[in-house]
Amino acid sequence: MFKHIVLFFLMVLSAKILSADELRVTVTSQFTNVHSGPADEYPVFYVISKGEEIDILKERTDWYKIRTVGVKAKQIEGWIYRDALTATVLKNGVGLKAPTGSFEDYQSRDIELTFMGGVLDNTAALSATGSWIWTRNIAVDANYTQALGDFSDNKLWSIRMRHTVFPAWKVSPYLALGTGEIRTKPKASLVQSGDDVRKSSHYEVGLGVRYYLTDGVLVNAEYRSVLALTDRDEQERIDQWLIGASVFF
DSSP: OHHHHHHHHHHHHHHHHHOOOOEEEEEOSSEEEEESSSSTTSOEEEEEETTOEEEEEEEETTEEEEEEOSOGGGOOEEEEEGGGGGGEEOTTSOBOOOOOOOHHHHHTOOEEEEEEEEEETTEEEEEEEEEEEOSSSEEEEEEEEEEEOSSEEEEEEEEEEEEESOTTSSEEEEEEEEEEEEEEEEOTTTSSSSOOOEEEEEEEEEEEEEEEEETTEEEEEEEEEEEEEOSSSSOEEEEEEEEEEEEEO
């Protein structure tokens, strides 16, 4: 199950990196070099002049694929570097700013994807989270965690609210509150049928710190206290420690 979630997040990342809606802009610099591929190593085969219109087709890392506007037989497709977009304007005359993954972009992000590893109740665990940034301080997280132990497999789903205390700082603590479900399946060798799955609701409190590391990447460390509401008289508390990285859009 976890590998399917990772695959889904990778597909989202690929869609972000490799595609973008077509956008028509006008070049304002005296000239812009067009490369045959998305890297400096590819040769310059065309030069766009000031006042020409181009369509931005898609993005790959710091490069943008463009197509010149005009008679179809004479249209040119190639790649320009990210900095060249700062010398273009939209139809309304507003300058275009390409996202760079800078700290300023981080503060205006909408979506985060996070992958973390650690321990859940002394068992190795992996966690994947998709986040919607509601305000500069508040985010909504959808989280899935899987821990494969010697005696049982544990899967946790949760929805939570996360509050970043100092969003303008590159290093900031955060607090999270959430709820969800835990599914525990004993190893087949421990139960005769091998499909005895125990489900229980849970509440969780998370306390962590995040650090803006470099272009588009953050490092996270977090402790979560999970309270499982079992059928027994006593509730079960589970400790979870995680460290990992996030990317944002």
